[in-house]
Amino acid sequence: MADRPVILQIKQVVKNFGNVYAVNGVNLNIHEGEFFALLGPSGCGKTTLLRMLAGFEFPSEGSIKIDGKETRDIPPNQRPVNMVFQSYAVFPHMTVFDNVAYGLKVAKTPREEVKKRVQDALALVKLDGYDLRKPDQLSGGQRQRVALARALVKRPRVLLLDEPLSALDAKLREAMQLELVKLQKAVGITFVIVTHDQDEALSMADRIAVMENGVVRQVAPPGELYESPNCRFVADFIGRMNLFSGIVEGQEDGSKLVVSTELLGKLTIPHIEKLSGKLHLAVRPEKLRISSEILPSAHFSFPGEVDAVVYHGSESHVYLKTDAGPLLCATLTNLSRSSVRPEKGERLWIGWAPEDTLVLSE
């Protein structure tokens, strides 16, 4: 993606409402044809940023360029972007056809072309034959497709989606995730989606920007974001994580870091970068192993007692209280129907391979 031209250039963008900084110095380059996600907890500024791209809010500072063109003075109705609203905002007094045709009619597109493009757009979102329905005769998922078709029919340079799947139930949401990705590849339009749902972002986006308190914490493809988060916030926000803090004791062989943790003692972790002072160590639950015996010597291994086992269907989360103190969570895949899961109170060993340890700065 990086070799494609930049279509959206967000530079030092700040948006404040009085003393409240919703967006505080964001820099992003989004490339043509990319499926880009803005991910973060509610109130992190992701929606404000999206609304600035659409033109409903104006940046207090900084610049947003679309196709290299500064957008500061361009009102929303003249920007080459279209938006799918969280509430869909499908006009209730118009039929499906009129909803989708609205943007074309406004642009004085010839009647025949309007008809053709609306039909194509409806076919694209699999709503052929629904032309004459009114929105109140549609399900939530169908209304959302109307909103999608209405935005796509304008052939925008960038399609903005504000939490598009949050109002759908779980099954439909999963199906729509897949469909959105297919649709995006089919039309080749740049998608920028705002979501607070990490699954949604991980499963759909080419790249994700994780935001916190108006600041972008990390921009990376899903895999990198999950396996190599660059800070404690991202590590904790994406997926589950076992976290502990420590202090750097020293370096070994130039490629190993000796960290002393408060409760788990000294840990030697492969890490090339030179670090000192306080830091965080993290390890994903699925990288933890539990065993009735001590783990092989290459692993960190701690004895402890099972505190709780939470069943999730495809997997179970085992919470193990180590004798040293910390509560660690390990994920066990329920590989067979007769998989035996540990029981509360059972004494076990828990550990992980040193190279699966993540080293995070404050």
Add this chain to the structure above:
Amino acid sequence: MDYWRKSPKVFWSFGIPPTIWLFAFFLAPLFLVWGLSFGEKQGIVEVAITGTLENYSRAVQPLYLQIFLKSFWYAGLTTFFCLVISFPVALAITFAPERWKPILLLLVILPFWTNLLIRTYALIAVLRTNGYLNDLLELIWLSADSGLRILGLGDWDLFGERFNRFELLYNNFAVVYGLVYVHLPFMVLPLYAALDRMDRSYIEASLDLGAGQWRTFRSVIVPLAFPGIISGVIITFIPALGSYLTPDLLGGTDSQMIANVIERQFKSANDWPFGAALSFLLMYLTFFALAVRALLTRHNGKGLT
């Protein structure tokens, strides 16, 4: 909401007094008037209920039909001007900063706290020949005239030799003006209610799809506010149609509305049966207007929030 079934005593003790009140002071007198409308005058005060339809046939004579028609015309004009003036006002309040809204709404409602008679007399003070509006216009005329004199154009009398005060009162203009003034809040409030609960993202979606402000107003805001418009039109039109005080105080000899005629039947003409027939005719027409509203909102209001 069927909790009252569990404590019927409470329900009835709350329900019966207002029911009795309604019967005694609304339905019973209304029924009496209805009965009177089928009666004949038999003396100065006696009326015999004979079941005659003569009062109604008199009421639809051209003379009275014309007044009905005129009342409709005035009420219609009033409703139209109220709508045209109120829509921008309601829009402005909707989009005003949150902390201003209560104050702006208060300003709209404020006239209700003053007696209608006093408000009407205040209007007379403004509109009469030597009233404030004419004073203001004269002031403007005088300064314009002296401006011309300074420029040396005084002898030409470009604005006329002297200021002629306008006759603004006691004509049809004054009646409609007064009716618009009195009924504005009735229109602003339902419009505001409809606009305020409208999801802003409809407007944003329209802008996002390339529509300008005017197109958005026409194609999105007005249709979505339609139930509010209908409510506003009805609750402006009905009281305007039955207006009595405003045409009485502000109107001239030719600007009486149907309520003035009805009043005369009950008072100076002392013809209660005919007055009753006129009243009921007015009421039937009002019911008709309400039925039209019900039809319109059922047709258009579906799916609107």
